Amino acid sequence: MSSPTLTKDEAANPAPAPKEPAEAPQEAAAPSALARFLGNPKTLALLVAILVVVVSALVTGAGTWPRSLTADVQSPLNDLDNWLVDNRESHWIFLYFLLHISNFAQASYDTLLSLLESMSYVGVIVVGTLIAWAAGGADLSRRALRTGGTALAVFVVCGVLDVWEPTMETLALMIVSIILAALLGALLGLASGVSDRFEKILRPVFDTMQVMPAFAYLLPLVLMFDIGVPSALIATVIYAAPPMARLTSLGLRQADPTALEAATSLGADARQRLLTARLPLARKQMMLGLNQTIMMCLSMVVLASLIGAGGLGSEVYEALGALKNGDALVAGVAVVLLAVLLDRTTAAAGERIDDVATTSFSRAAAQLRIVVWGGIAALTALFAAIGTAVAGDEWPENWVVDFTNSIDSAVNWFTDHLGSGIPVLGGTITWAEGFTEIVLNPLRNGLQTTPWWALALLVAVIGWIVGTWRAALTGVVCLALIGWMRLWNVAMDTLSQVLAGLLLTVVVGVLVGVLCARVERVDKLMRPVLDTMQTMPQFVYLIPVIALVGQNRTGGILAAVIYAAPAVIRITAQGLRHVDPAAMEASNSLGATGRQQLFGVQLPLARNSMLVALNQGVVLVLSMVVVAGLIGGGALGYMVVRGLSKGDLSQGFPAGIAIVCLGIMLDRLSQPAAKRNRD
Numbered sequence: 001m002s003s004p005t006l007t008k009d010e011a012a013n014p015a016p017a018p019k020e021p022a023e024a025p026q027e028a029a030a031p032s033a034l035a036r037f038l039g040n041p042k043t044l045a046l047l048v049a050i051l052v053v054v055v056s057a058l059v060t061g062a063g064t065w066p067r068s069l070t071a072d073v074q075s076p077l078n079d080l081d082n083w084l085v086d087n088r089e090s091h092w093i094f095l096y097f098l099l100h101i102s103n104f105a106q107a108s109y110d111t112l113l114s115l116l117e118s119m120s121y122v123g124v125i126v127v128g129t130l131i132a133w134a135a136g137g138a139d140l141s142r143r144a145l146r147t148g149g150t151a152l153a154v155f156v157v158c159g160v161l162d163v164w165e166p167t168m169e170t171l172a173l174m175i176v177s178i179i180l181a182a183l184l185g186a187l188l189g190l191a192s193g194v195s196d197r198f199e200k201i202l203r204p205v206f207d208t209m210q211v212m213p214a215f216a217y218l219l220p221l222v223l224m225f226d227i228g229v230p231s232a233l234i235a236t237v238i239y240a241a242p243p244m245a246r247l248t249s250l251g252l253r254q255a256d257p258t259a260l261e262a263a264t265s266l267g268a269d270a271r272q273r274l275l276t277a278r279l280p281l282a283r284k285q286m287m288l289g290l291n292q293t294i295m296m297c298l299s300m301v302v303l304a305s306l307i308g309a310g311g312l313g314s315e316v317y318e319a320l321g322a323l324k325n326g327d328a329l330v331a332g333v334a335v336v337l338l339a340v341l342l343d344r345t346t347a348a349a350g351e352r353i354d355d356v357a358t359t360s361f362s363r364a365a366a367q368l369r370i371v372v373w374g375g376i377a378a379l380t381a382l383f384a385a386i387g388t389a390v391a392g393d394e395w396p397e398n399w400v401v402d403f404t405n406s407i408d409s410a411v412n413w414f415t416d417h418l419g420s421g422i423p424v425l426g427g428t429i430t431w432a433e434g435f436t437e438i439v440l441n442p443l444r445n446g447l448q449t450t451p452w453w454a455l456a457l458l459v460a461v462i463g464w465i466v467g468t469w470r471a472a473l474t475g476v477v478c479l480a481l482i483g484w485m486r487l488w489n490v491a492m493d494t495l496s497q498v499l500a501g502l503l504l505t506v507v508v509g510v511l512v513g514v515l516c517a518r519v520e521r522v523d524k525l526m527r528p529v530l531d532t533m534q535t536m537p538q539f540v541y542l543i544p545v546i547a548l549v550g551q552n553r554t555g556g557i558l559a560a561v562i563y564a565a566p567a568v569i570r571i572t573a574q575g576l577r578h579v580d581p582a583a584m585e586a587s588n589s590l591g592a593t594g595r596q597q598l599f600g601v602q603l604p605l606a607r608n609s610m611l612v613a614l615n616q617g618v619v620l621v622l623s624m625v626v627v628a629g630l631i632g633g634g635a636l637g638y639m640v641v642r643g644l645s646k647g648d649l650s651q652g653f654p655a656g657i658a659i660v661c662l663g664i665m666l667d668r669l670s671q672p673a674a675k676r677n678r679d
Contacts, residue, residue: 049461053454065452065483073485074650081649084223102230105176109229113172115384120391121164123383125155130376132341136348138372147348154341161403163312163334164395170301170311170338173229177236177297182290184237185244189289192245193252193282194274202249206242208664214239214303214538214623218644219656222307232304240296247289251282287350294342299537302335303627306644312338316539320630325411325547326404332540339536411547419550432549432558440553444496448489455479462669471668478661487658493635494625495662497553501560501621502614508561509568509613514598516569517576530566538563538627546631556628556637564620568613575609576602615670622663636662 088094116124133148158167191198217235225231252274259277305313312335319328419429447455456476463472482491516523541559549555579602587601603610629637636655643652 049458053450053458064448065486065488069480070484070486073654077650077653081223088226098224101234102225105230105233106228108176109172109233112175113169115380116168116172117393118385118387119380119383120387120393121155121159121395122391123380123387124168125152127376127380127383128155130372130379132345132348134369134372134376135345135352137352138369143348143351147344150344151341154337157337158334159395160399160401161330161334162395162400163315163331166310166312166315166331167334167338170298170313170335173233173236173301173304173309173311174294174297174338174342177233177240177301178294180233181237181240181293181297182244185241185289185293186248186286188241188245189248189286190252192249193278194270199249202245206246207667208660209239209242214300214627217300218304218307219640219649219653222644223649223653227308229309231307232301232309235304235307236297236300239300240293243292243296244286244289247285247292248282251285251289252278254282254285284350287346291343291346291350294346295339295534298335298339298342302537302539306641313537313539316543317630320539320542320546323546324404324408325543326407328543328546329407330404332543335540336532336536340532414547415550419548428548429550432552432554435554435557436552439500440496440557443500444493447492447496452479452483452488459665459669466669467671471671474668475665478665481661482658485654485658487636487654490635490639490655491658491662494637494659497557497560497625497628497633497635498618498622498662498666501557501564501625502617504557504561505564505568505617505621506614509565509617510572510610512565513569513572513613514576516573517602518594518598523573526569530570533562533566538624541624542628542631551632553628553633555631556625556633559628559631560621560624563624564617567616567620571609571613571616572606575606575613578609579605611670615667618666618670619663622659622666626659 119127129148129152132151133144136144136147138144158164188202192202193199217239218231221231221235221238225234259281262277264273301309301311302313302316305311305315305317312331315331316328316335319325319331415429417427419427456479459475459479460472463469463475482488512522512526516526541563542555545555545559545562549558583601583605584597587597592600625633626637626640629635629639629641636659639655640652640659642648643650643655
């Protein structure tokens, strides 16, 4: 085939070559994740604030709060303490108001304790077992028998461990405080549930109370009522009432609108709707609130041993102070058993109430339960009259088994062989010392050498990023109040322990929570462990920690991690399980692997739950770090404990206020979801 010939003009002016397709303009490309991250003004503000903190700490090397911005709070508090001591028996506010409250609290406790003692150990075991059985249904069902058997085992074990008398003291204080806290919480919850005005007033009060460590409740009450049972009882009631109030209000506000409309259509007024519809529909939430109140009462009653409440808490506290691990563990086991008994009994009662609401019971069954409760009342009166005459007033000595020596020997062996005697690895005490030197000391020194204004700037920026200007202002004001009271360096020490404990808690909680959400076998294994851990009062966590790492700051942080991790694990696992199934199915259809689903779908969609877990971790870690002042944690916790035990108001009260300030600041900085929703 011949090639085409070109004309003279075509040869002189050849046709231009075809152009290549034009590339898309560079600016049309989607910005990278890093560019989006750096382009966010809040991110830039945070980076600048961190840079300012680092540079100022390196340059200045001193972060003490200025002396000119402080005030002497100890002298006025000493004057107030002296005035209270001088006027506690003569001033009208004590004679006509506070004294009546104190007498009522003391009389209630003394009356109930006398009743338990007059019933003897036989009467308490029989009546306590029957009450638990009746709470579970008063029948031959597995639930009722299991609840009754649990009560029987708990009472017998407490006697065998030779802690029967302190157990009765704790039980008496518990029963009185539970009744009063439940009544107070129900009344406040009722007011908050039916009135928007009360709800707006009580919400910030409950928010503040939630972040206050338990110790903070004891200090002002010791001022008013002195050391003893009244202070412990009133502090317990105030501390434990908010869960009952919150959940009662929630149950009333979430009542089924259809049922309320039906009651209105039948001509019911507001009072009748409340009694016949809203309260019955809220009973499940109220039972959950009662369960939470019981657990908080037990936790506070144990802590109240610091101000003379006696009971099992006093046994634990004195044993810890004397380094008697066996005695502390025996009393701690009794506390845990009592917590398990109360938790299982209230849970069984709640299940029975649900059964009554969803199942038709015969009139004969209802009458049988009335007869059972009447018989329990009659047995109580009978044992109160003849109990000590039949069985004596003390647990028989030949029924006691002494485990303390064996426990002390086991702890000593563990300390000698595993504390620091493991070749190459060292041991738990060696690891604790390493954690202190590598993590705690640098973190504390960094906070204490950073200028106060740089830390205030960082807190303000974080508050603005995660919440609103109110959160930023609240954090700065809390820091300023700590510095104003001349507690800056001590508070930074406590803050360093809280941050270290929070980091470990979040890492452990998220990892275990992910395993529980994705591996059913792990979830089944962890469920009873988490249930038990969440019923244990704070004091109990200190006992095994002392055996592991001794009395030091690392021991306090380890106790805080053990105490706070269950809540983080549960919330994380629940958030991952409740991710939108449609999103999971879509990722499956696109061929995503398990790792891709976790990091690309579940964790991002469970962000709100993760933030709630972080917030709960902050509150619980701070609470436990303060308690760890008992085992060498030092800082603000030690000041509070010493102030309580020595009656030193000028030392304990400012430290308690500083702890509350830290709690409020950290709480506001870890609540981004709610703040953004309100903006």
